[in-house]
Amino acid sequence: MAVMLNRPAPYLTFTVGPYVHRVDIVTKDIGATIGTQLFYAGVAGLGNRHVPLVSYRPGTRYHDRAEACAxxxxxxALERARMSTRVDAEDVALLGRCLADVVQEDGCQLWDPHATEEDEW
Incomplete structure (x- = not known):
């Protein structure tokens, strides 16, 4: 299963069964690092579901490096998730949990993009 980074709006695609699925990448400068959010956008070309998968700090100051880490x-995470060919809500939740595990194993910190600075410290 190949994951591809597409431009100009950064998103990733992967194939499960006969369908190409899309994951949107949102990066944000949050001070000393880049905040990265991944959203499951559904089957490419069939509408945007925009389900949050994981938000984290990859420990880089560069958006392109954060996207490469994503x-x-x-x-x-896709290698670990073993999703069904239907890719239903359970599969998306499983992918989110696997992503959270993978980013933490890589040394990244999970991040709450809705927290205030006081909440983070």
């Missing part, structure tokens, strides 16, 4: 993280 490719690595999603690839590893």
């Amino acid at each position: 490719v690595e993280h999603l690839t590893t």
